[in-house]
Amino acid sequence: MEGDDAMTAVPDDGWLAAHPPPRRVRLFALPPTRDGYTVEDWLKLPETGERIELIDGSFVVSPTAASDHALAAKRLVRILDDACPRDYEVVETCGLKVGEDGLIPDIVVGAAETIVAGVTMLSAAETICVIEVVSPGKVNRHRDYTIKPPKYAAAGIPVFIRVELQGDDAPRVEVFNLSDQGYELVAEGKAGNVLSFDQPFPVSFDPAVLAGLAR
Numbered sequence: 001m002e003g004d005d006a007m008t009a010v011p012d013d014g015w016l017a018a019h020p021p022p023r024r025v026r027l028f029a030l031p032p033t034r035d036g037y038t039v040e041d042w043l044k045l046p047e048t049g050e051r052i053e054l055i056d057g058s059f060v061v062s063p064t065a066a067s068d069h070a071l072a073a074k075r076l077v078r079i080l081d082d083a084c085p086r087d088y089e090v091v092e093t094c095g096l097k098v099g100e101d102g103l104i105p106d107i108v109v110g111a112a113e114t115i116v117a118g119v120t121m122l123s124a125a126e127t128i129c130v131i132e133v134v135s136p137g138k139v140n141r142h143r144d145y146t147i148k149p150p151k152y153a154a155a156g157i158p159v160f161i162r163v164e165l166q167g168d169d170a171p172r173v174e175v176f177n178l179s180d181q182g183y184e185l186v187a188e189g190k191a192g193n194v195l196s197f198d199q200p201f202p203v204s205f206d207p208a209v210l211a212g213l214a215r
Contacts, residue, residue: 033057042102043095043120051093054102055147065106065135072133072163072171072210073106080109083203088112088128095121096130098155103148107131109159109200124155129200131161153182159200163210171207175199 033041036057045052051062065073073092080090094108094115102121109129110122130152132144144162152160160183164172169190175197176183189195191208 039097039100039102039121051104053104055143056101060143062135062140065133068165068211069106069133069135072165073131075210076131076133076163077107079205079209080107080203083201084109085201086112088200089115091115096127097121097123098151098157099124101151103151105130105148105152106133106163107161124152124157127157129159129161130157131163133163134165136166149176149183153178163207165211171210173207173210 037054037059038057039054042052042054042059045059051064053060053062077090077092084090088109089112090107090109092107093104094110096103096105096108107130108122108127109131111126114122114126132148134141134144149160149162156178158178160176160178162174162176164170164174169192172190173188173195174185175187175195177186177199178184186199187195187197189207191211192206194204194206196202196204
């Protein structure tokens with residue numbers, strides 16, 4: 001038939017690059033445990049691309065963040081990085097040992113010498129600030145509002161910042177400083193108002209810049 005020579009089962013050049021096959025799920029076996037997993041077990045997990053935290057002896061897998069979540073984190077890193085003293089560095093999704101847990105905050109401000117050394121995990125003693133950008137969903141909100149903040153406080157991390165992307169006046173940013181009773185709210189800002197705080201170092205910005213089109 002005329003034109004048959006143009007038909008082929010072989011894809012055109014570049015087709016596979018534009019249409020990659022689905023990523024295979026990487027399964028791995030965990031050793032049995034009666035008393036819960038440890039930070040040492042957490043550090044031995046293979047690289048899978050998922051965000052896996054160790055919370056109260058169990059592994060918790062979080063889905064890939066939505067684009068607005070990733071955008072807010074990236075923009076906040078830029079703001080903090082511009083204000084950060086040279087003794088510290090600002091990084092995203094860095095492993096952090098918090099007591100007996102292995103957590104992965106959305107953003108960490110920690111000791112520059114340790115971070116540039118390429119460690120797989122920071123200690124709480126090397127961390128001055130952790131930031132969580134709240135993802136939608138009951139489980140995610142419970143983790144960022146109820147479970148993780150007390151653990152960060154108990155480990156002695158001086159500053160905790162939470163970014164809320166849902167609801168009225170979002171984005172909203174809450175800044176907590178560590179006190180004898182745990183974290184105490186010291187500053188709060190919503191879109192359209194300038195938020196200023198002094199710890200972990202002086203910063204001022206309008207939370208509105210964390211979402212929407214670049215201005």
